[in-house]
Amino acid sequence: MFLKGYLMLGEKRRMWLKQFKIAIVQKDIEHLEKLLDNLPKIADTKEIEEALYLLDEAKKIMQNLKDTTAASMVQMKKNIDFLNSTEAKKTAKFDVTS
Numbered sequence: 001m002f003l004k005g006y007l008m009l010g011e012k013r014r015m016w017l018k019q020f021k022i023a024i025v026q027k028d029i030e031h032l033e034k035l036l037d038n039l040p041k042i043a044d045t046k047e048i049e050e051a052l053y054l055l056d057e058a059k060k061i062m063q064n065l066k067d068t069t070a071a072s073m074v075q076m077k078k079n080i081d082f083l084n085s086t087e088a089k090k091t092a093k094f095d096v097t098s
Helices: 002-026 029-037 045-086
Strands: none
Touching: 002 029, 002 045, 029 045
16 A cells, blocks of 8 residues: 555656646746646655756746746837827817917
8 A cells, every 4th residue: 555655656746747848848837837836745866856957947938938028028118108209299288269
């Protein structure tokens, strides 16, 4: 019974690592977050090294996404400023003399 539980635990860790790899390749941020919330306890040295490498890759993906989002926001701000500068000035006065 103990051996069966131990083997199932090992299978869960391997499945987690496999799903984590897939999420990294697909750059699926939501799935990465979900997997990171359910991080299993890993005891095997080889699995720990693999998990560390995968976590580093996930960090790079998140940083790249953050940088891309920041650049997009800066570009959008520039576009909005440009559109606002080319818009005709509106007068707030109400002319009743004509």
